[in-house]
Every structure is written in C-alpha cells, then in structure tokens.
Amino acid sequence: MESTSLVDAKGLRDRYVGSLRSDDVGKRVTVCGWVARVREHGEHLVFVDVRDYSGIVQVVAHSSVELRSEFVVRVAGTVAKRPEGTDNSSLATGEIELTDTAIEVLSEAEPSPFSLQDRAEIDEATRLRFRFLDLRRERMQQNIRVRAKINSAIRASMERQGFTEIETPLLWTPTPEGAREFVVPSRLHLGSSYVLPQSPQLAKQLLMVAGFDRYYQIARCLRDEDLRADRQFEFTQLDLEASFVTQRDVMSFISDAVTAASQAAGIPLEGEIGAITWKDAMDRFGVDKPDMRYGNELIDVTSVFAGTSIRALSAPCLKALVAPNPSSLTRSRLDNLVDRAKSLGAKGLLWLRVIPGSDGLQLESPVSKFLTEDESKNLVAATNVSDGDVILIVGDEWQKACEVLGQLRIDLGRNQANPGEFRYVWVIDFPLFEGIDEEGRLVSTHHPFTMPNQEDFDKLASDPLSVRSQSYDLVLNGWELGSGSIRIHRGDIQSRIFSLLGVTEEEASNRFGFLLEAFKYGAPPHGGFAFGIDRLTALLVGEENIREVIAFPKTQSGSDLMTGAPKQIEAKVWDLLGLSVKPQKKDLS
RNA sequence: GGACCUGUGGUGCAGCUUGGAGUGCACGUCGGCCUGUCAAGCCGAAGGUCGCGGGUUCAAAUCCCGUCAGGUCCGCCA
Numbered sequence: 281m282e283s284t285s286l287v288d289a290k291g292l293r294d295r296y297v298g299s300l301r302s303d304d305v306g307k308r309v310t311v312c313g314w315v316a317r318v319r320e321h322g323e324h325l326v327f328v329d330v331r332d333y334s335g336i337v338q339v340v341a342h343s344s345v346e347l348r349s350e351f352v353v354r355v356a357g358t359v360a361k362r363p364e365g366t367d368n369s370s371l372a373t374g375e376i377e378l379t380d381t382a383i384e385v386l387s388e389a390e391p392s393p394f395s396l397q398d399r400a401e402i403d404e405a406t407r408l409r410f411r412f413l414d415l416r417r418e419r420m421q422q423n424i425r426v427r428a429k430i431n432s433a434i435r436a437s438m439e440r441q442g443f444t445e446i447e448t449p450l451l452w453t454p455t456p457e458g459a460r461e462f463v464v465p466s467r468l469h470l471g472s473s474y475v476l477p478q479s480p481q482l483a484k485q486l487l488m489v490a491g492f493d494r495y496y497q498i499a500r501c502l503r504d505e506d507l508r509a510d511r512q513f514e515f516t517q518l519d520l521e522a523s524f525v526t527q528r529d530v531m532s533f534i535s536d537a538v539t540a541a542s543q544a545a546g547i548p549l550e551g552e553i554g555a556i557t558w559k560d561a562m563d564r565f566g567v568d569k570p571d572m573r574y575g576n577e578l579i580d581v582t583s584v585f586a587g588t589s590i591r592a593l594s595a596p597c598l599k600a601l602v603a604p605n606p607s608s609l610t611r612s613r614l615d616n617l618v619d620r621a622k623s624l625g626a627k628g629l630l631w632l633r634v635i636p637g638s639d640g641l642q643l644e645s646p647v648s649k650f651l652t653e654d655e656s657k658n659l660v661a662a663t664n665v666s667d668g669d670v671i672l673i674v675g676d677e678w679q680k681a682c683e684v685l686g687q688l689r690i691d692l693g694r695n696q697a698n699p700g701e702f703r704y705v706w707v708i709d710f711p712l713f714e715g716i717d718e719e720g721r722l723v724s725t726h727h728p729f730t731m732p733n734q735e736d737f738d739k740l741a742s743d744p745l746s747v748r749s750q751s752y753d754l755v756l757n758g759w760e761l762g763s764g765s766i767r768i769h770r771g772d773i774q775s776r777i778f779s780l781l782g783v784t785e786e787e788a789s790n791r792f793g794f795l796l797e798a799f800k801y802g803a804p805p806h807g808g809f810a811f812g813i814d815r816l817t818a819l820l821v822g823e824e825n826i827r828e829v830i831a832f833p834k835t836q837s838g839s840d841l842m843t844g845a846p847k848q849i850e851a852k853v854w855d856l857l858g859l860s861v862k863p864q865k866k867d868l869s
Numbered sequence: 870g871g872a873c874c875u876g877u878g879g880u881g882c883a884g885c886u887u888g889g890a891g892u893g894c895a896c897g898u899c900g901g902c903c904u905g906u907c908a909a910g911c912c913g914a915a916g917g918u919c920g921c922g923g924g925u926u927c928a929a930a931u932c933c934c935g936u937c938a939g940g941u942c943c944g945c946c947a
Contacts, residue, residue, distance in 0.1 A: 317907075325904040338907070348898090366905055374907090391898055393879060397908075400881050400896080405939045458947035478947085505946040623872070623943060714947090727947045825940095836940065 292354055292386075298335025302375050304359040309378070311337065312386070314416070315351045316396075328383070330355055338368070338377040345383055350396070352387035408841040411832055423829045426545050427817045431498060433544035434518050434813070437537040443496040443520060448483035450476055450500070455791050458727065459503040462513070470858035476502040479810060481727065482795050484521040485767060488806040489798045496520040498813065507836045509825045510759060510815055517762065521808030527750050527766055531555075531706060534754060534764070534809050538704065538816065545820035547702055553754075555706035562679060566599070566686015568710070571758030572703040574696040576604050578685050581673065584658045590650045592630050595675030599685045602663050604693050606633070606670040614670075617688060621674060626684040630673040634665050641667060690758065697757065699822060705755050709733070712749035713780075721782030726751045728781055729774070729795075730765040731807075744780055754811055756819050762811025769803040771796065 289295050293312040300309070313332035320326045323344035329336050330353060339355050347353070357378030368374035393410055394402045396417050407414040414420055438445070451464060451474040461475035477483070479501045487495045499519040507513065518537060522530060531553075539549045554572075561570050564577045579600045585593040603609055609617075614631050621629035632645040642648075643656050663671050672688060674681045712732050714725040722744055724730065732740060733748040740747055751765035768774045774796065778788045789796060814826040827833040834840055854860055 317909095319906050319909050320903085321906065321909075322903045325906080327906055327909085329907070336907095340905085342904090363905065366907085368907055371907080391879070395880060395896070397896095399908075402880070403876085403939075405876095406880080408939090455947095460945085481947095503946065506944085508946085509941070511946070619872095620942095625943090724947055730947095835938085837938085839938090841939090 296334035297330055297332050297337035298372060300337055300359055300373050300376055300378075302361065305361050305376060307359050308356070309359060310354065310356045311378070312354045313352070314389075315347050315349050315353060317349060318347050328353075328355075330378075335372055337373045338362075338371075339381050339383070340377050340379050341381055341383060347383070347385070348389065348391065350389035350392055351385055352389070354384040354386055355381055356384075357381035405835070405841060408833070408835060411842045415831060420828070423817070423821050423823065424831060426821050427813070427829050429544040430541045430813065430817055430820065433540040434498065434537050437540040438496040438518075438520065441494070441533055441536060443494040443522075443533075444492055445497055446487060446492065446495050447497060448477070448480040448487075448499065452477040452483070453794075455482065457791070459505050462502050462504050465857040465859060467857055478503045479517065480519050481729075482792065484519060484808060485729065485795060485806065486798055488521055488523045489801065489803050491523075491804075493524075494520070494522045495808075499810075507834065507838060510818075512814070512826060512830065512833055513838060515826070516813045517810040518813060519808070519810040521806060523804040523806045525766075525805075525807055527708075527752060527807065530764055530766075530807050530809050531752060534762075534811065538754070538756075538761070538811070541816060542702065542820060545817070547820055549702070549704070553704040553706055555708050555752075557709040558707055558711065558748075559709065561707050562682045562686070566682040566684070566689060567758075568707055568753065569755040569758055569760040570705065570707075571690065571693075571697060572705050572755075573698055573701050573757060574604075574693055576602070576689055576693050576696065578682060578689065579663050581659060581662050584655060584662055588650075588652075588655065590647050592628050592647065593673070593675050595677075595681070597678040597681045598673055598675045599681040600659070600663055601672045601685045601689055601692075602665055603670040603672060604696055606668055609633075609670050617672065617691075620691065621684050621688065624684045624687050625680060626674050626676060628674075629684075629688075630675075632659070632671045632673070634660065634667055634669045634671070636667055641665075643671075701757075702819070703757060707753040707755055708751075709748045710751045710753070711745065712736075712747040713744055715745070719782070722780050724781060725749065726763060726765050728777055728783070729767045731768050731773070732777075740776065740780065750807070752809075754809075756816065759815050759819060761816055762809060764807065764809025766805070766807035769799060769805050771799055774799070 293310050295309045295311050297311045297313060311330060311332065313330045316329040316331040316336055318326065318328050324342055326341040326345060328339040328341060328345070328347060330339050339357060355378060358380045359376050360379040362375060362377050392413055394406055394413070396413060398417055398419050402414070415424065435445070454461060454473065454475045459478045461478055464474040464476060466472045466474060480497060480499050484495050484497075497519045499517050500514055501517055502514045504513065505511070520533060522533065535553050542549045556570065558568055561568055563580075564570070566578050579602070580598070581600045582596075582598045585598055588594060617631070618629045630645065630647060632643040632648070635642050635644050641660055643651060643659070645651070659671065665671060672685065674684045676684070710725050712725060712730060713722040715723050717723050726749060731750045733750055736747040749765060751763060753763040754761045768777065775785070778785070814829055817829040818824070818826045821829060823829060832840065832842065839845070
C-alpha cells in the first residue's frame with residue numbers, strides 16, 4: 281500500500297503501521313488495525329499481519345490467539361529487526377516486526393463473504409452488496425485516495441488561477457430540455473416540483489452576471505438517464521465559468537487543471553494539449569472523441585467506386601477501414617461485424633480480404649465478381665493494403681458512414697492502445713446545430729446558449745447546419761471528459777437562436793426567463809467548461825468503469841445493492857406530497 | 870424499449886455442445902499437527918433449492934420457454 285504522509289497517530293494508538301521502519305527498532309509502540317492474515321505454526325509461533333490505513337506490519341505472537349481475518353485489534357509490541365534471512369522485500373515494513381506483543385481484540389469479525397486480497401475478481405453484485413468490505417481492498421483504497429488527490433490538485437489549480445468556489449442549489453427549477461431530470465415534489469407547493477440539476481449551467485452564468493468573474497465548483501450533477509460503464513445517475517464535475525474570456529483562455533484554465541490532476545495521479549503530462557476540429561475528427565476517426573493513442577484512420581474511397589454497379593457501394597460517401605488484426609477475422613467474425621454495423625445504423629458492411637492472385641493482389645469478398653479490375657487496383661492503392669489485410673467499407677451519408685466505421689475502428693483497435701499512455705485532445709469547431717428534428721426544428725449540439733462562431737454569423741439564416749460554434753470538448757484516450765463553450769450574452773443573438781430552434785418567446789421566458797431577465801442588466805461576455813472527475817479519475821488509475829472510483833455507486837439498473845434503494849415508500853409520505861402511485865402493469869395481471 | 874454475455878457449497882472456477890446419482894479443482898471456514906512464515910505447510914471434516922418458475926423427457930445443472938439479478942452495448946445522455 282502506498283505510504284501516505286501521515287499525521288501523528290492519536291487515541292488508541294501511537295503509530296500507523298506503515299510508518300514503522302528499521303529506525304524504530306527497540307521502540308515500544310501501540311498500533312490498531314485489521315487482521316489481514318494469520319499464519320499459525322503451532323501455539324509457540326503465530327504471525328499476524330495487521331493492516332491499517334497506511335500499510336501492513338507483521339506481528340509475532342508466542343501464545344495461541346483466537347484471531348481470524350478482519351478482526352479489529354490493538355497491538356502493543358516492540359519494534360524488532362527481523363531475524364537474518366526473513367526480511368520481506370515486498371512489504372514496506374518488511375525489515376521489521378513487532379515482538380513481545382499483547383494483542384487486544386477490539387472487534388470480532390465474521391468470515392468475510394469474499395476475499396479482501398486482490399487476487400480474485402469478485403462478482404459485481406456481491407461487491408456492491410458488501411461495498412464497505414469491497415472498499416477495504418487495496419485497489420479500491422488506492423482509487424478513492426487518488427481521487428481525493430485529484431480533487432485537491434484541481435482545487436489548487438483553480439485557486440491559483442483566481443477562481444472563486446461557489447455552491448449552487450441542488451433544488452433547482454425544471455428546464456425541460458436535454459437530459460431527463462430527477463424530480464423532487466414540493467410539500468409546501470402541492471403539485472409543483474423542484475428538479476435536481478443536470479448541471480449548474482444556468483446558475484453559473486448568473487454568477488457571471490453577478491460579477492464574480494471566475495467561478496468554479498466541484499459539483500454533483502444528476503441525470504435520470506440509462507447508466508453505462510462511464511455514466512452514473514449522479515456524477516461529479518469540475519464546473520467553471522469566467523467573464524471577459526475567449527475560448528483560448530477557457531481551454532488554458534482547463535489544461536492547467538487536468539495537468540495538475542494528472543500529476544497528482546502520478547502521470548506527468550508533456551507539452552500542450554493538441555486540438556482537432558470536429559470535422560477532422562469525424563472524417564479521420566469517425567467519432568467526436570477520438571482515441572489518439574493509435575492511428576488506423578478511416579480512408580475515403582468514394583471516388584474509387586464512383587462508377588460502380590454494386591448497389592452496396594452506391595452511396596454519397598464511402599469510408600474504408602483496414603482491420604488491424606486481419607488474421608483473427610474468420611468468416612463468422614466478419615458476419616458479426618456486419619451485424620454490429622447494422623446495429624449501429626448502417627445499411628450494411630462490405631468486407632474485402634486481400635489474397636495473392638495470378639497477377640498481383642486480388643480481393644476476396646461477397647461482391648468480388650462485380651468488382652472491376654480498376655476498382656480493385658485503385659482500392660488496394662487507396663488503402664495501401666498488402667496480402668492478408670481485410671478492408672471494411674461502409675457506404676452512407678458522410679456522417680453516418682464515418683460514425684459506423686469509427687465505432688468498428690474502436691471495437692477492433694482497442695487492444696492497439698497502450699494502456700500506460702495518456703493522450704488528451706481538444707475537439708473544436710463543433711457544428712452549432714446537430715440536425716433537424718421530426719418537426720423541422722434545428723437541434724442544438726451543445727445547448728441553446730452557445731455562441732456561434734463569429735465568421736459564420738451570416739450563414740445562420742442561409743445555411744444554419746454549416747454554422748460552427750464556439751464550443752470545445754476535452755477528450756482523453758477516447759473518453760469525452762467534458763465540454764464547454766463561449767455563451768451568448770446578448771439578448772438579440774439569443775432571440776435569433778431561439779427562433780431557429782423553434783422556441784417561442786413565451787416558451788423561452790417560461791423556461792429561462794430568469795436568465796434572459798438577468799441578461800438585460802449588463803451581462804459580461806463569458807464562457808466556461810465542465811469535465812467529469814469520475815471519468816478522469818477512472819482513466820488515470822487505469823479503470824474501465826467509473827464505479828471503481830466511486831465509493832457507493834449504483835448498478836446499471838439504478839439500484840443500490842447495499843441499501844436497497846430505491847425503495848417503496850409509505851402511502852402517507854405520498855399523501856403529504858399530494859401524490860399517489862398508479863398500479864404497475866405487472867400488478868394488474 | 871432492444872441485443873448479447875453471466876448466474877453451480879461462503880468466494881473464484883470447471884462440468885452444459887453430445888441429458889444418465891451434486892462429480893471435480895483452488896481459496897475460505899471448522900478440527901488436528903506444526904518454532905520463522907509472509908498466498909506458510911501437512912492431515913481430516915463440514916458446507917449445495919446448480920438464480921427462480923414452467924415445459925420436453927423414463928431421466929434436466931445440461932435442451933426449450935418465461936422471469937429475476939449482475940454486466941457490456943444500441944436507443945437515451947442539450
């Protein structure tokens with residue numbers, strides 16, 4: 281276990297076990313902790329490993345002691361050098377042990393439902409049910425402590441850059457747009473509700489109007505959306521906002537914070553964080569959050585098949601990916617890839633395997649007999665493949681083709697990435713609108729308060745989908761850490777955006793009236809950012825799931841297996857809120 | 870809302886294709902032996918609703934259907 285800089289032990293003990301060293305030989309000390317392991321050699325010699333917050337020490341006992349793993353003990357003993365040849369180099373305290381010991385059992389423990397040694401992967405449900413034991417394991421102790429260090433480093437970075445920490449309400453007002461909100465019915469206003477904030481977005485903009493200049497908060501955000509490996513109902517963000525700043529400034533604030541956070545986790549960051557435009561990211565990697573640790577970029581082969589008779593290749597855009605591990609792609613795995621592509625929304629996926637032919641390379645594929653010689657030759661040239669390679673092609677609208685193949689690139693390429701490498705990248709120049717909904721209204725990519733790019737202002741009316749915004753995402757190893765933007769601070773621009781989004785003045789004033797009103801009284805130009813600390817921590821400690829860096833997470837179905845939440849509540853509680861619960865479908869049958 | 874994977878003594882696994890007595894391995898637990906181990910060792914024992922319900926069959930951990938729980942993903946996450 282990592283040796284922490286320890287405060288002086290107090291109370292029932294005078295030392296943390298992890299701080300004991302050869303220098304202490306001869307001292308009489310008292311320590312407290314849990315029994316990690318007992319090795320009994322008969323009643324005349326018993327070794328007890330005692331573990332506390334700081335580490336493990338070996339305690340030598342000479343009389344039979346009734347101990348089991350996880351008993352809580354207090355041990356008085358003399359620090360002694362271990363006999364010649366019995367040092368344990370894998371233990372920080374491995375040169376010494378406690379002898380002449382008196383062991384007092386402070387708390388007995390039932391046998392643990394699972395091993396607290398890190399050797400075995402324990403069933404997730406069991407871990408979560410006994411989370412208090414799971415958290416005793418070294419890996420979890422490390423994760424949670426690194427998280428604390430990251431938080432601390434982020435705070436220090438923010439303070440250093442002149443930001444003021446301000447808390448914002450958890451009981452907020454509904455803003456029916458974006459993520460589904462957790463609803464908190466009001467007892468004093470029957471029929472009315474607060475919601476838990478999906479982020480402090482509007483609050484922090486009001487703080488800019490209030491003149492705080494630079495605000496930050498390590499803020500809890502809540503979204504009632506389905507959970508994933510990188511998504512929990514509640515998550516923690518570094519949230520910040522600053523006045524009279526440009527996009528560059530905000531990016532530099534955040535760069536400082538994530539650099540500090542990385543260093544706190546023991547990962548040095550070299551150089552500046554690079555940037556890629558959204559369009560480039562989509563075109564080359566097929567995602568707006570590219571994993572920059574490996575190449576294997578998408579290749580545009582639209583022109584190769586410009587005159588093709590193959591229907592699967594008659595599409596506005598053709599994107600190709602050279603599979604990184606072609607020999608593992610058996611026929612059935614290729615079939616799986618086709619299914620995967622379809623589940624991602626593609627009409628199909630075409631694969632072509634490069635095989636040696638009578639004169640040069642040939643392509644083996646379900647469509648090989650329809651391929652012209654020129655097409656084969658040009659495809660091989662465009663993709664720069666050689667014998668044994670497999671080419672995957674998706675044809676569709678540009679964005680769809682990129683997205684589907686981009687996901688396959690991730691599926692196939694994951695093990696190409698070096699797990700010890702950390703590649704941050706900024707993604708900039710997002711489109712202001714991501715598309716048009718069923719009712720013909722434009723949909724914001726980020727949120728409706730995002731400032732359009734100055735250069736694209738005149739295209740707002742003529743070609744709104746081509747308008748870029750002053751927004752930017754931070755990506756680490758293929759995970760979106762967070763996003764931010766320069767906000768609209770002028771009523772006239774905001775009105776234009778609302779009208780493009782199909783939000784009437786009445787709706788706007790219902791939902792965001794307090795913000796729009798505030799903007800009438802002197803709003804500074806401002807912008808900000810927020811990034812997920814759960815995700816950042818998970819990446820920096822090498823975990824693939826944010827549950828591993830959250831003390832008490834929920835399962836994918838939103839249950840807390842330790843407390844049993846969510847639970848049925850008594851009818852009188854609903855009554856007090858003026859509510860009742862409808863019978864469930866399954867109760868009716 | 871949908872797809873896929875998993876569910877076998879307290880824990881981790883094997884057994885499942887090809888149905889034939891709850892069969893096996895490792896850890897843990899309990900008892901015994903053991904004076905330098907550190908995943909201690911050796912001997913012995915206990916411990917099971919094969920997630921749950923139904924079906925097929927002479928016979929189901931194994932095949933089929935449903936369901937619950939956990940996980941991964943799609944949708945969703947401004």
